[in-house]
Amino acid sequence: MASTFPTNQAIVVGGGLGGMSAANTVVENGGRVVLLDKSSFCGGNSTKATSGINGAGTKTQKAKGIPDNAEIFTQDTLKGGAKKPELAKLLCVNSADDVDWLVEKFNLDLSLVARLGGHSQPRTHRGKERFPGMTITYALIQMLEKVAEKTDLAKIVTKAKVYKLDA
Structure with missing residues (x-):
């Protein structure tokens, strides 16, 4: 079965520095993104980087x-x-x-x-x-949150459970 997922949309799993970088890049390049994180807030281990x-x-x-x-x-x-x-x-x-x-x-x-x-x-x-990882990661989180609040280009889902992704 052919995929019906639009090519200008992405699902990003994980809200740490890597995931936030990917999500912001999608939006910056004119796409839409849904970011999923298993925790009740984004940031991941990147926020602990010193x-x-x-x-x-x-x-x-x-x-x-x-x-x-x-x-x-x-x-x-x-x-x-x-x-x-x-x-x-x-x-x-x-x-x-x-x-x-x-x-x-x-x-x-x-x-x-x-x-x-x-x-x-x-x-x-x-x-x-003191914690540059936190500063860097939070800047990316805040940018994506602003986009999600003002437009439909981004959506952040916390406490997410991903069981399967099909292409």
């Missing part, structure tokens, strides 16, 4: 004169034991655009850049807050 978010070749790094790029980040990641090189490379190649998107679209302060374990360059971006 280090920041990694990006190589970001506008912040360039402004600070940090000579980093996706190739160096990929080498560092593979040295760290990444099991799927193609996924590691994808993560690293997209990392600068991802961090810059968070700064520009969500008005986040990620101006502090630190070098953490396994990195040959400073690339962990954060602001001055």
Whole structure:
């Protein structure tokens, strides 16, 4: 049986940083999204992150004169034991655009850049807050909540139980 699900709609399962990033991206590109989270509120484990978010070749790094790029980040990641090189490379190649998107679209302060374990360059971006994961994730949650309140482009369902998704 052919799918009748419209191509400009998406279902996102999970309301952490990954799910919220996906849901906001769908809306930003003109689609509609339903986000499902099993908890009574969104955020997931991302809200507990204390280090920041990694990006190589970001506008912040360039402004600070940090000579980093996706190739160096990929080498560092593979040295760290990444099991799927193609996924590691994808993560690293997209990392600068991802961090810059968070700064520009969500008005986040990620101006502090630190070098953490396994990195040959400073690339962990954060602001001055104690829990940058919470700050980043909540900014994405708030944006999607505003869209859901004002339009029919987004819907957030908490305490959701997903048993089966068919294409």
